Structure formats: structure tokens, C-alpha cells
Amino acid sequence: xxxxxxxxxxHMEEFEAGTIGSTVTECGGKLAWRHRRLGDPLPPSSxxxxxxxxxxxxxxxNDETYRRYFDELKALVREFHAAGKPILGSCxxxxxxxxxxxxxxxxxxxxxxxxxxxxxxxxxxxDALLGGIDEPVWLYEMHEDTFDLPxxxxxxxxxxxxxxxxxxxxxxxxxFQCHFEVTPRIVESWNDRVLSEDPAFFExxxxxNPLPRHTADFxxxxxxxxxxxxxxxxxxxxxxxESAGEQISPTP
Numbered sequence: 001x002x003x004x005x006x007x008x009x010x011h012m013e014e015f016e017a018g019t020i021g022s023t024v025t026e027c028g029g030k031l032a033w034r035h036r037r038l039g040d041p042l043p044p045s046s047x048x049x050x051x052x053x054x055x056x057x058x059x060x061x062n063d064e065t066y067r068r069y070f071d072e073l074k075a076l077v078r079e080f081h082a083a084g085k086p087i088l089g090s091c092x093x094x095x096x097x098x099x100x101x102x103x104x105x106x107x108x109x110x111x112x113x114x115x116x117x118x119x120x121x122x123x124x125x126x127d128a129l130l131g132g133i134d135e136p137v138w139l140y141e142m143h144e145d146t147f148d149l150p151x152x153x154x155x156x157x158x159x160x161x162x163x164x165x166x167x168x169x170x171x172x173x174x175x176f177q178c179h180f181e182v183t184p185r186i187v188e189s190w191n192d193r194v195l196s197e198d199p200a201f202f203e204x205x206x207x208x209n210p211l212p213r214h215t216a217d218f219x220x221x222x223x224x225x226x227x228x229x230x231x232x233x234x235x236x237x238x239x240x241x242e243s244a245g246e247q248i249s250p251t252p
Contacts, residue, residue, distance in 0.1 A: 094175030
């Protein structure tokens with residue numbers, strides 16, 4: 001199964017796909033990368049791919065600098081969706097999916113960063129990815145934009161300060177605001193980039209600064225987050241296999 005993986009970020013390295021990438025591989029899938037920073041062109045259609053994963057990035061969907069790129073990516077999202085091929089959007093990727101279907105993307109007014117308590121909605125109980133999960137879940141966040149739900153979307157995860165954390169469109173298109181794929185190494189690399197550009201950034205967050213809690217929080221939450229991530233991605237890959245008429249590899 002061939003999965004189109006789109007990286008829009010300024011600096012994203014492929015190891016930053018984390019448990020999303022590793023679980024795709026475990027299930028017999030292969031990520032076919034297109035990196036905006038390398039000038040990789042987006043494919044004109046979904047032909048030759050069985051699913052689409054849109055990863056996160058530092059920019060906003062509303063940034064006019066990237067308007068042409070985001071317009072192309074949103075058109076590709078709509079094409080995969082119309083073809084019934086599974087889509088997964090992570091953070092900026094979720095905002096792109098929402099925006100592709102007319103939802104507004106707006107500033108939060110604060111920076112949500114670190115592990116955040118999320119609760120499944122009533123509608124999540126029957127969902128192919130989230131049905132039966134143990135909740136609440138504590139998942140990693142790093143964003144300052146949020147999205148409205150597109151018309152017809154099913155709300156799946158909610159946070160106390162940022163309500164729209166996950167949604168589904170149709171049967172196979174998903175957006176997750178959270179970064180459930182991360183490992184300590186990934187977050188450390190993100191933090192290093194932030195600090196190299198703005199050494200006082202985290203200090204300005206005050207009590208919301210995640211750096212003093214980094215080690216303790218990962219010790220507390222990483223194992224259940226990884227279990228959540230693998231469950232979600234195995235179920236998503238089952239949707240990919242179903243739509244492609246294939247079988248996923250057995251769970252290790």
C-alpha cells in the first residue's frame with residue numbers, strides 16, 4: 001500500500017513522522033514523501049496512491065506567502081476524499097483538511113504546547129478509529145491556530161481550552177489537531193529549532209512553558225500516547241487496506 005506523505009514544514013525530517021510512520025510500515029504500507037521545503041511537486045491526482053497523510057508545519061493556512069501551495073494541497077485533499085481514499089491530517093494537516101471544506105482557521109490567542117487532556121465525544125463511540133478507546137487521553141500539542149468544524153463533520157475529540165481536536169468527514173477522512181505521533185527526540189528537535197530562532201520564546205509562555213515538565217511528562221504520558229497512536233494508525237491502515245482491496249500485515 002502506497003501512502004502519499006506531505007510535509008509542509010520549514011525543516012521536517014522524515015524521522016519526525018514518529019509512530020505514524022513506523023505503524024504504517026508495520027502494517028505493510030510505504031510512505032511516498034513530498035516535501036515542500038525541497039520543492040517537491042504535489043501529484044496531480046490520487047492515482048497510484050492508496051491514502052494520504054498531511055503532516056504539520058509552523059506556518060498558518062492563512063499565510064498568503066503559501067497560498068498557491070495550500071490551494072494545490074487542498075485540491076488534492078478533496079480529490080482523495082472524492083475517490084474514497086483514506087486521509088489523515090495532523091496538526092496543520094488537520095487545519096488544511098478542514099479549510100479544504102470551507103472551515104475557518106483562526107488564531108487561538110495563546111500557544112497550546114505540551115500534553116493536553118482530551119476527551120472523546122459521544123459520536124466517537126461508533127467511530128472506526130476512536131471507538132472503544134480508553135479516555136480521557138493525554139496527547140501532545142504544539143500549535144497557535146485552531147479550526148472550525150467543516151459542514152457535515154463528526155466531532156471526535158475535545159479539549160477543555162481548544163474544543164476541536166479531532167473530526168471525521170465521510171467515512172475515511174480524519175483530522176487530528178494533536179501530535180500523537182511524537183517521541184521525546186522529535187519534540188526536542190522542534191524545541192531546539194524554536195530556541196535557535198527565538199531564545200526567549202518558551203520563557204514568554206510563563207506557566208504554560210512545557211520545558212520544565214518535558215522529562216516528567218514524557219515519563220508519565222508517552223507510553224499511553226504511543227499505544228493510542230498505534231491503535232489509531234492500525235485502524236486507519238485497515239481503512240486503507242479495505243479501500244485498496246488488500247490485507248494489512250499482522251500486528252507484531
